[in-house]
Amino acid sequence: MRQVIRVTVALPRELWESVKRAVPAGKRSSLVAEALESELRRRQRLQQVGQLRQFQESMLKKYGELPASAADIEQMRSEHDDE
Numbered sequence: 001m002r003q004v005i006r007v008t009v010a011l012p013r014e015l016w017e018s019v020k021r022a023v024p025a026g027k028r029s030s031l032v033a034e035a036l037e038s039e040l041r042r043r044q045r046l047q048q049v050g051q052l053r054q055f056q057e058s059m060l061k062k063y064g065e066l067p068a069s070a071a072d073i074e075q076m077r078s079e080h081d082d083e
Contacts (some may be wrong), residue, residue, distance in 0.1 A: 009032070023031050039083075 019028060019031065
């Protein structure tokens with residue numbers, strides 16, 4: 001069972017009124033928890049994409065532009081077929 005903690009959160013009045021109209025009283029906390037989890041996952045993915053781009057840039061600086069692997073595979077197949 002997950003441990004639950006109570007927190008106080010300030011929301012814009014219009015947003016809260018929309019939530020109250022759309023979500024039954026017993027389900028609002030789970031809606032907020034799901035939304036927070038989703039947003040955290042989204043931010044983590046964005047951070048990971050940023051790290052991947054930095055890694056790609058560092059590899060490009062270190063090794064330069066590499067040939068396309070599809071062309072290399074085609075050439076190897078051609079050489080194999082010629083044998």
